[in-house]
Amino acid sequence: MSTEESQIRSTLNSYRTHLVASNAAGCAALYTTDGATMAQNFETQVGKDSIEKWYKLCFSMIALDVEFEIREVVVASAEYAFARTTSAGMQRKLASGESTRESNQELFVMQKVGGEWKIARYCFCTMNPPSS
Template identity: 45%
Template sequence: MKLDFLASTLTAFALVSAAAAGCASTPRERDSAMNATTTFSPSSQIEPATLVLRSYEAALNRADVDAIVSLYTPDAVFMAQHRSPAIGRAAIEATYREIFAMIRLDITFEIDEVVVVSPTVAYARTRSAGTTTILAADVQVSEGNQELFVLTRDDERSDWQISRYIFSTTQPPQG
């Protein structure tokens, strides 16, 4: 009797497991997922990812903190040279407000590469050059940096945003 109960329980478990596995996704969902995978073209995403970088460049030159912050994901990390990482949009906004209270930028990005790793992750390597105006002294100095951006998006239909951003100077110390 115990063996009959055990055998019928195992059989029922196997049937439920098989049914659950078969129903985990409908044929339409499986086809949609398969099409999304097979039709994804990384090269088609280079221009939209580049647009984020150009928007960021323009917003930096305008000192437009709201526009800059809107380009970041809610959980983004901004790692500015000589500063602790700013994590999340509120901290990123505060950091840019502090920076733009001290300087103004007039820079141009040279985009060295944009690599789309997956439908939702890309990275970009850039260099920037131009001038920085130090507001307290009303003095312009040469500006040059190298940057690394990690761009992400929620899915293939959403826009790219900056998820991680770090930069360092390429200018020798002045003085």
């Protein structure tokens, strides 16, 4: 594994750590200044401030206990890479306490900024079957 791939994996593992800790500021800090997150059922959030507000909104509604599997990391250039991951675990609705299985697939576009790999674009969607 190359140093670049190892650094990208480290960023993704940090993201997972902040996600399960419901740490909106920690999640947002891993993005580039003009980063974007494209979440299922939400409008695209662009820029760290919007991204942090979006995570705060999410963490006010749910808590996650998920594990990431990094399935692919491709370093495309000295500045850009992408990673494909899956995550699985539990999602707890804070209002009701109800827990459900969480299963997603994710695509991260990474950008090297100031010597660090940051999340430039992030998109995810559920792998759970549709509700009947």
